[in-house]
Amino acid sequence: MFIDPHVHMVSRTTDDYARMAVAGCIAVTEPAFWAGYDRSSPQGFVDYFRQLTESEPLRAAAYGIRHHAWICLNPKEAEDHAFAKDVMALIPDFLKCPTVLGIGEIGLNRNSRTELAVFEEHLELAAKFDTLVLVHTPHLEDKHKGTKLILDAIRNQGSLKPGRVLIDHVEEHTVRCVLDAGFWAGMTLYPDTKCTAERAVDIMETHGTERLWINSAGDWGHSDPLAVPKAGVTMRARGHGPDAVRRITLENPRTFLSQSPRFSDQPLRPTAPDAIR
Ligand SMILES: [Zn+2]
Helix, strand or coil, X not given: CEEECCCCHHHCCHXXXXXXXXXXXXXXXXXXXXXXXXXXXXXXXXXXXXXXXXXXXXXXXXXXXXXXXXXXXXXXXXXXXXXXXXXXXXXXXXXXXXXXXXXXXXXXXXXXXXXXXXXXXXXXXXXXXXXXXXXXXXXXXXHHHHHHHHHHHHHHHXXXXXXXXXXXXXXXXXXXXXXXXXXEEEEECCCCCCCCHHHHHHHHHHHCCCCEEEECCCCCCCCCXXXXXXXXXXXXXXXXXXXXXXXXXXXXXXXXXCCCCCCCCCCCCCCCHHHHC
16 A cells, blocks of 8 residues: 655546556645646636645545645746735635645745745745645755755744655755754655656665655656555565555655644545546
8 A cells, every 4th residue: 555645636647546546555645736837817726726626536536545635826836926926815715625735835946036935925824724834846946955945934934843844856965954854855756867766765775764755746747656656666676675665655654644634544435437427
């Protein structure tokens, strides 16, 4: 059994849910992110947030997978501050949905001043509604600098507990500062660039597996919704036992996510796929 705690299922086919279920997936969590194009109006986010909170839980349930969401405006669309404020005004209503765990994936993309301001406003929302937080760290610009800016902003916010914040897409040069500051860290497994399964296992062997999870971040781009169970196979090939695999693929995400009373990975009886048509 495994949990994929960061996967963009709106971009995946129903067959992917079926394949994930066969591979042992019992729960997914889906952060809000960029659609691959900029939405033309704040109202476009209402439809997207409804898809995350209404349609996807049903599509997942057809295969016995529990689906949860994170709501936010992603940093790629945060450059227009007035637009961002209109979208952020929509968020509190969606934070009340029974499958929403918190604010995410917020963070920085190009480490710009406006992105940072919108990031800080999201942190205030998370503090006000006492939710978990899932943070994206930049791939394009300097990841180390972006991660530092992010950690400083969370510390400056003052009331968010590091143990309730997950900093995602860590790599070899950012994992240590995230863990040392008391945050959770996520490693995203990409098929052939950035953090591959082999590199993720290197990181586990170097830094341990406390407060660490792995995810596929599967989306509309080149990505693999089976990356988590495949990393388990890589771990076994490298001599790690089933307990170690279970810890990183199931127990760690369960521990972090269970801090939200809305999270569940209890067995779900698959519903008939046709029921959602
Ligand atoms: Zn993502």
